[in-house]
Amino acid sequence: MFASASRRSILTAAAAIGLGLGSFAGISAQDSTPEPGKPCTEMLGVGKAGDACVNILHLSPDGPAVDIWVNDAKAVENLEFGKTTGYVALPAGDHNVKVTPHGEGADKAVIDADVTLVDGQAYEVAAVGKVAEIKPAIFPVDLAALESMDEAAIRVIHTSPDAPAVDIAVKGGDVLIKDLAFPDGSDYLMVPAASYDLEVRPTGTTDVALDLPGVELEAGKVYSVYAIGMLGDKTLTVLPVISEAPSDEMEAEATPAS
Numbered sequence: 001m002f003a004s005a006s007r008r009s010i011l012t013a014a015a016a017i018g019l020g021l022g023s024f025a026g027i028s029a030q031d032s033t034p035e036p037g038k039p040c041t042e043m044l045g046v047g048k049a050g051d052a053c054v055n056i057l058h059l060s061p062d063g064p065a066v067d068i069w070v071n072d073a074k075a076v077e078n079l080e081f082g083k084t085t086g087y088v089a090l091p092a093g094d095h096n097v098k099v100t101p102h103g104e105g106a107d108k109a110v111i112d113a114d115v116t117l118v119d120g121q122a123y124e125v126a127a128v129g130k131v132a133e134i135k136p137a138i139f140p141v142d143l144a145a146l147e148s149m150d151e152a153a154i155r156v157i158h159t160s161p162d163a164p165a166v167d168i169a170v171k172g173g174d175v176l177i178k179d180l181a182f183p184d185g186s187d188y189l190m191v192p193a194a195s196y197d198l199e200v201r202p203t204g205t206t207d208v209a210l211d212l213p214g215v216e217l218e219a220g221k222v223y224s225v226y227a228i229g230m231l232g233d234k235t236l237t238v239l240p241v242i243s244e245a246p247s248d249e250m251e252a253e254a255t256p257a258s
Contacts, residue, residue, distance in 0.1 A: 039120030040087075043143045045246035047089020052117035055141075055241065056085045057126040059159045060134050061230050066127070069098040069106050078102045082228060082239055092119035097136070099127055110134050124224055124241060128159045128183045137183050145190065145222050146245050152193055152217040156225045157185035163231040164202050166209065171197040179203045185224070193219035200227065210236055220245065 040046075040053035047053060058066055058079045068076035068085075076085055079102075099111035111127060113136045122141035129135055137159070145153035156168050158180045168177035168186075176198075177186045194217065200210040209231070217223060222243040229235035 037144055040122035040141075040143060041089060041120065043146050043245060044087050044122065044243065046087050050092055050119055051089035052092050052119065053087045053122040053141075054085075054090050054117065055087045055122075055124050055243075057124060057226070057239075057241065058083055059126045059128050059226060059228050059239070060131055061161065061228065061235065063110075063127065063131045063134065065102040066110075067100050067102050067104070069096075069100065069109070071096055072098070072106055074106075084241060087122070087243070090117055092117050092121075097125070099134075099136075111136050122243065126157075126159060126183075126226070129161050133161070135183075139185050139224065141222060141224070141243055142188055143222055143243060145188075146220055146243070148190075148220050150193060150219050151190050152219055152221050152223060153188045153190055154217060154223040154225065155186045155188045156180060156227065158182045158227050160227050160229055160231060160236055163209070163227065163236060166227070167201045167203050167205075169199055169201055171199050171211070171213070175201075188222075191217055193217055210238070212238060215240075 041048060041051050044053050056068060056076065058081050061081060063081060065078045065080045067074055068079065079085065094114060094116050097113050097115055098106050098109035100106060100108045110131060111134060115138065122143055124139045124141055126137045127134055128137045139157060142153065145151060156177055158166060159182065161182055163182065165179050165181040167175045167179065169175045176189065180186055196215045196217065198212040198215055199208045201207055202209060224241045226239040226241065228239045229237050
């Protein structure tokens with residue numbers, strides 16, 4: 001099922017191309033509950049009518065590679081920490097999802113959760129926390145920005161289990177996202193397409209826990225920036241996950257020759 005995961009959701013590091021600090025003037029917060037719109041299958045080019053779109057992330061920092069089972073059928077094998085499946089389609093409705101250490105049977109699940117997927121909605125579903133306290137976290141994805149010609153949508157999600165609540169700020173400047181705690185996500189921000197120098201700070205301080213220079217945001221894309229790893233062992237980093245419409249090249253690859 002997930003073995004044919006689409007490349008249309010690209011997992012990549014934030015580009016650091018030295019374009020300098022873009023202006024955050026005109027940024028507006030967008031509620032994290034997506035408004036009804038075009039179905040994700042149409043926006044992302046996966047699945048068919050009646051499906052939801054799901055991208056699964058392994059974000060448990062001390063967890064081994066895992067297998068993922070959907071309705072007791074193995075759907076993903078050997079997903080490592082910091083990796084995603086990319087978007088795939090699942091029929092809307094109720095599903096049972098189990099996560100097991102790679103190679104173990106479904107009876108060894110460290111996560112056993114029932115989820116309800118809404119027709120046409122996109123989701124990022126993450127395994128978060130240390131193995132001893134691992135749990136699923138579901139983050140609906142608002143794809144409305146995919147139709148924007150000059151703006152991107154960005155949110156930050158805190159999945160580092162030993163890190164304190166944080167603020168996300170312009171480097172040396174104003175706080176954009178305040179008091180974000182594990183395992184919560186911020187609302188979306190709509191931002192002009194540009195390159196931004198950002199930093200992560202413990203809430204209420206000007207100390208820098210993590211520098212994020214040269215974060216390039218492209219118009220018509222939706223970014224979830226996950227804070228992952230552990231503060232205590234200095235593995236704290238970010239994992240950007242990008243939702244985007246299929247390109248013409250991807251469409252061509254998906255169209256059989258006549």
